[in-house]
Amino acid sequence: MSKRLRPGSRPAQTDIGVSDFVYLWLHVLSLAAYFGATLAMMLFVLPATRAEGDPAAGRRLLVAVLRRYDPFVITVLGVLIMTGAFRLTSYKAALQGLFFRQLGTLLAWKLVLTFALVMVAVYSVFGLGHRLVRSADWDEPFDPEKEAGIRRRLSQALALALLLAAATTVLGLKMVRSGVAESSLHGSADEAAQSPGALREGFVEHQRSGTEFEGSSTMEVFKNAQALAAFAPGKMKKVNLFETERMFCDVYGLEPGQEQSAHAHAGSDKVYYVLEGRGRFRIDAEERELGSGHAVFAPAGSSHAVINPGPDRLALLVFMAPKPS
Numbered sequence: 393m394s395k396r397l398r399p400g401s402r403p404a405q406t407d408i409g410v411s412d413f414v415y416l417w418l419h420v421l422s423l424a425a426y427f428g429a430t431l432a433m434m435l436f437v438l439p440a441t442r443a444e445g446d447p448a449a450g451r452r453l454l455v456a457v458l459r460r461y462d463p464f465v466i467t468v469l470g471v472l473i474m475t476g477a478f479r480l481t482s483y484k485a486a487l488q489g490l491f492f493r494q495l496g497t498l499l500a501w502k503l504v505l506t507f508a509l510v511m512v513a514v515y516s517v518f519g520l521g522h523r524l525v526r527s528a529d530w531d532e533p534f535d536p537e538k539e540a541g542i543r544r545r546l547s548q549a550l551a552l553a554l555l556l557a558a559a560t561t562v563l564g565l566k567m568v569r570s571g572v573a574e575s576s577l578h579g580s581a582d583e584a585a586q587s588p589g590a591l592r593e594g595f596v597e598h599q600r601s602g603t604e605f606e607g608s609s610t611m612e613v614f615k616n617a618q619a620l621a622a623f624a625p626g627k628m629k630k631v632n633l634f635e636t637e638r639m640f641c642d643v644y645g646l647e648p649g650q651e652q653s654a655h656a657h658a659g660s661d662k663v664y665y666v667l668e669g670r671g672r673f674r675i676d677a678e679e680r681e682l683g684s685g686h687a688v689f690a691p692a693g694s695s696h697a698v699i700n701p702g703p704d705r706l707a708l709l710v711f712m713a714p715k716p717s
Contacts, residue, residue: 412482419475426468426557433461434550438543447536454543455528458521469513473506476564493668495567502563509556516549618667621645621707628652639713646671648702656695662712664688664698669706672699 437457444450480499484491492499520542526532615633622629623645634641644652646669654674664673670683674697675690681701682688690696700706 412479415475415478418471419479422468422471422475423557423561426465426472427554429461429464429468430550430554430557433457434547434554437461438547442543448534451524451528451534451539455525458525462517462521462525465513465517469510473510476506498563498567502560502567505556505560505563509553509560512549512553512556516546516553520546520549617643617709618707621667621705623647623705633709635715638715639711640715641712642710643667644698644706644708644710646698646700646706646708648700648704648706650706651699652697654695654697656693657690657712657716659692660712660714660716661692662690662696662710664690665709665711667707667709669704670701671706671708672701673697 437454441450441454441457444453524539524542617633620631620633621643622631625647628650629645631643631645632640633643646652664671665687666682666684668684670681672679672681673688674695675688676694676696680688688696688698698706698708
């Protein structure tokens with residue numbers, strides 16, 4: 393099958409959307425602001441107010457800082473959570489059916505750590521910091537021993553919050569690297585799977601190309617077959633990847649129990665390739681159950697069928713040539 397590029401044709405470029413770019417930088421800046429403010433509170437403000445010669449003056453300084461630190465940290469955490477959720481939406485839209493398989497475990501741990509971070513931060517702000525501010529506002533009697541205990545717990549809570557924030561950040565970076573296995577900003581999905589450094593800033597997008605070939609209209613020449621697999625509750629779902637006058641290539645999606653019943657093509661050969669899951673294939677009188685990575689050849693005229701025995705979904709890459717009339 394001879395294919396030649398027409399003169400002047402070139403692949404189109406892909407770019408990060410404006411909203412994704414804004415969310416990314418808001419997320420990064422909010423994270424930096426949280427780390428900076430919390431480190432400053434733990435390493436500088438608390439030690440400085442403890443070292444103050446006049447305990448009352450040290451208390452006034454700490455309360456003045458907490459009046460600004462508490463609402464600032466709550467606001468920053470809110471921005472972090474919202475922008476992180478928006479970024480996950482972009483990942484899910486790009487990876488489609490592979491989202492939970494690729495990122496599910498990391499996402500679960502990230503959510504657990506994020507919840508723990510929020511709880512610790514809320515405790516440090518409202519359970520400890522606000523108590524000192526309220527005590528000053530209400531002119532409550534000064535109890536050095538009680539205040540020392542609050543300061544100590546506040547320092548410990550801030551240290552724990554920083555550890556949780558660091559761990560959450562590491563998991564977020566691992567999620568970015570996991571997304572590279574399926575697609576990248578620049579280049580084909582196959583190149584991305586072999587180049588873990590290709591994806592930058594956590595945005596996953598398919599490469600689209602306007603390359604033209606002799607004898608066919610303009611088509612997209614780079615596609616992520618596994619990410620495009622679709623499923624329907626009623627029957628097997630077909631998604632076309634490529635089609636010319638000489639061949640076609642589809643992705644079949646079968647829910648557990650769904651099947652493509654026995655049939656034959658008089659003048660066309662067919663190849664099934666298992667992308668994910670397990671399928672039971674029958675070619676004439678021979679039947680086998682095969683998993684991911686296996687290929688099945690159905691010669692022209694042979695009776696062939698496939699069923700998904702479950703319990704997982706089955707995604708198949710299907711190629712046929714010549715194209716049936």
